[in-house]
Amino acid sequence: MNLVFRVLFLFALACGSPLLAQTAPTVNQRLDTLDAATKSAQLSGDNAWMLTSAALVLMMTGPGLALFYGGLVRRKNVLSTMMHSFVLMAVVTVLWAIYGYSLAFGSGNTFIGGFQYVFLNGVGSAPNPDYGATVPHETYMIYQLMFAIITPALISGAFAERIKFSAMLVFTILWSTIVYFPMAHMVWGKGGLLNAFLGGKIPCFDFAGGTVVHITSGVSALVCALYLGRRIGFPRESMKPHNLVLSVVGACLLWVGWFGFNAGSAVAASGLATSAFVATHFATAAAALGWMFAEWFKHGKPSMLGGISGAVAGLVAITPASGFVKPFPALLIGFLAGALCFLMVTAVKNRFGYDDTLDAFGVHGAGGTLGALLTGVFATNAINDGLKDAAGKPLPLGLVDGNARQVLNQGIGVAIAWGLALVGTFVILKIVDVTIGVRASAEQEVEGLDLAMHGEEGYNLEA
Amino acid sequence: MKKVEAIIQPHKLDDVKEALKNIGVDGITITEVRGHGRQKGHREVYRGMEYEVDFLPKMKIETIIPDGRLDEVSQVICSAARTGKIGDGKIFIYEVLEAIRIRNGDTGEAAL
Numbered sequence: 258m259n260l261v262f263r264v265l266f267l268f269a270l271a272c273g274s275p276l277l278a279q280t281a282p283t284v285n286q287r288l289d290t291l292d293a294a295t296k297s298a299q300l301s302g303d304n305a306w307m308l309t310s311a312a313l314v315l316m317m318t319g320p321g322l323a324l325f326y327g328g329l330v331r332r333k334n335v336l337s338t339m340m341h342s343f344v345l346m347a348v349v350t351v352l353w354a355i356y357g358y359s360l361a362f363g364s365g366n367t368f369i370g371g372f373q374y375v376f377l378n379g380v381g382s383a384p385n386p387d388y389g390a391t392v393p394h395e396t397y398m399i400y401q402l403m404f405a406i407i408t409p410a411l412i413s414g415a416f417a418e419r420i421k422f423s424a425m426l427v428f429t430i431l432w433s434t435i436v437y438f439p440m441a442h443m444v445w446g447k448g449g450l451l452n453a454f455l456g457g458k459i460p461c462f463d464f465a466g467g468t469v470v471h472i473t474s475g476v477s478a479l480v481c482a483l484y485l486g487r488r489i490g491f492p493r494e495s496m497k498p499h500n501l502v503l504s505v506v507g508a509c510l511l512w513v514g515w516f517g518f519n520a521g522s523a524v525a526a527s528g529l530a531t532s533a534f535v536a537t538h539f540a541t542a543a544a545a546l547g548w549m550f551a552e553w554f555k556h557g558k559p560s561m562l563g564g565i566s567g568a569v570a571g572l573v574a575i576t577p578a579s580g581f582v583k584p585f586p587a588l589l590i591g592f593l594a595g596a597l598c599f600l601m602v603t604a605v606k607n608r609f610g611y612d613d614t615l616d617a618f619g620v621h622g623a624g625g626t627l628g629a630l631l632t633g634v635f636a637t638n639a640i641n642d643g644l645k646d647a648a649g650k651p652l653p654l655g656l657v658d659g660n661a662r663q664v665l666n667q668g669i670g671v672a673i674a675w676g677l678a679l680v681g682t683f684v685i686l687k688i689v690d691v692t693i694g695v696r697a698s699a700e701q702e703v704e705g706l707d708l709a710m711h712g713e714e715g716y717n718l719e720a
Numbered sequence: 721m722k723k724v725e726a727i728i729q730p731h732k733l734d735d736v737k738e739a740l741k742n743i744g745v746d747g748i749t750i751t752e753v754r755g756h757g758r759q760k761g762h763r764e765v766y767r768g769m770e771y772e773v774d775f776l777p778k779m780k781i782e783t784i785i786p787d788g789r790l791d792e793v794s795q796v797i798c799s800a801a802r803t804g805k806i807g808d809g810k811i812f813i814y815e816v817l818e819a820i821r822i823r824n825g826d827t828g829e830a831a832l
Contacts, residue, residue, distance in 0.1 A: 495771040498766075555768075
């Protein structure tokens with residue numbers, strides 16, 4: 258038996274010796290393994306942050322915006338207002354999946370993408386080098402979807418309390434297709450006209466959507482407010498928020514969620530994401546104070562509504578600038594936005610008398626415009642060195658870098674956003690109005706849209 | 721029997737409730753109401769527009785008492801609810817035709 262075992266042992270040794278030779282790795286092999294592990298960690302970190310950011314941005318719509326807007330309307334319309342935000346979470350998702358992502362981010366021409374990604378064909382776990390080189394392409398797609406959802410939801414602030422639900426659905430489908438997908442393509446899509454980083458003829462800096470999201474929705478909101486007309490009883494009747502508590506909760510969810518909106522636009526868990534996070538937070542704080550002090554000075558008391566409105570104004574204004582500016586310019590941008598938007602929703606709105614019910618234009622349209630222009634002033638390659646010359650040296654970005662022309666480029670981007678929103682929204686409203694009618698009837702408006710459109714009431718406190 | 725209906729400042733409810741309990745008046749119903757007499761409302765500003773809010777929150781207290789206790793109860797409510805400022809409220813007295821205890825059918829003052 259002893260001999261058998263010895264022979265077997267020698268046999269095993271002979272077979273095993275090649276393996277034995279391989280279990281002592283060379284230095285190069287170990288470096289390769291380390292390299293792969295580091296890349297994998299980077300990918301994990303980036304993807305984890307991006308998926309979190311996508312969730313944060315969705316939370317901004319539901320329940321952030323739903324609560325913020327819902328609390329500001331009269332009780333009889335609370336559900337209808339929340340429904341506007343909620344239903345878009347569903348509707349826009351379907352559009353995006355079928356053709357929206359493709360039109361926005363596919364390769365097409367300078368104005369609109371193509372059909373290569375229709376039904377999300379080819380959008381899988383492999384990264385797309387143009388859209389987040391370290392995360393799955395699918396991650397980028399789902400992240401951008403959340404932006405496509407919230408943008409039309411913002412417009413609902415202008416037509417709250419008097420729009421027909423069916424009209425709102427059709428309007429949103431057409432608006433997303435005709436205004437949002439092209440604008441997103443022009444600023445963020447490969448080859449888009451305004452895409453500074455991917456070959457745009459007119460390089461515009463819009464880190465997270467000052468033009469794409471806020472100007473388009475804000476200006477469209479103004480068109481809607483003017484086209485639909487004032488609510489019955491406006492402005493004589495007092496139409497106070499029925500539940501500011503909901504609005505405060507919503508605003509705070511917006512503030513926190515916006516870190517996903519802005520810092521997530523770095524498409525990586527990087528130093529740039531941190532910078533955008535900080536700039537976002539600083540601008541919001543300054544804007545809340547700016548509005549609050551303006552109101553305290555003008556009306557004698559600082560209101561909670563003023564505080565949260567100021568915060569949202571700051572969030573809007575810093576959106577295009579967030580990944581381009583230093584912290585203290587961010588504070589300044591926020592403060593100016595707080596003051597400007599305060600004037601817009603009080604003095605300007607009252608002077609002209611339009612019923613922008615929830616101040617979508619005053620905050621998003623005006624705040625977005627201001628932020629986009631100031632981005633041209635304060636953008637610096639000390640924060641964002643993504644634009645490089647042929648030799649690999651970072652190019653100057655904004656006025657503070659010595660590139661005064663950027664302010665003009667920003668102006669062009671702003672003008673295009675304004676133009677597309679103005680024309681597109683008016684045309685769509687006309688089409689929808691002529692076919693199914695946009696405004697609720699007077700009886701429906703007086704009864705309240707919750708009952709008239711949805712057959713329910715928000716509060717049954719006696720039950 | 722008389723119904724004593726008092727419209728008072730909301731923050732005076734506890735004082736009035738305690739005072740009535742101390743003189744043995746147990747039956748009381750309260751309702752949150754809004755209203756005004758000659759008291760001015762207050763000004764609210766919403767988005768830069770000023771609005772006059774005329775209807776102020778008040779508390780309505782109702783209690784049914786035997787005829788003999790009318791003066792006593794009115795006086796007790798007045799002293800408990802009074803602050804001396806405009807907006808203190810008012811008391812109205814009504815004649816009650818009948819009172820019935822649902823549990824056992826008692827009527828008249830026995831039902832109070």
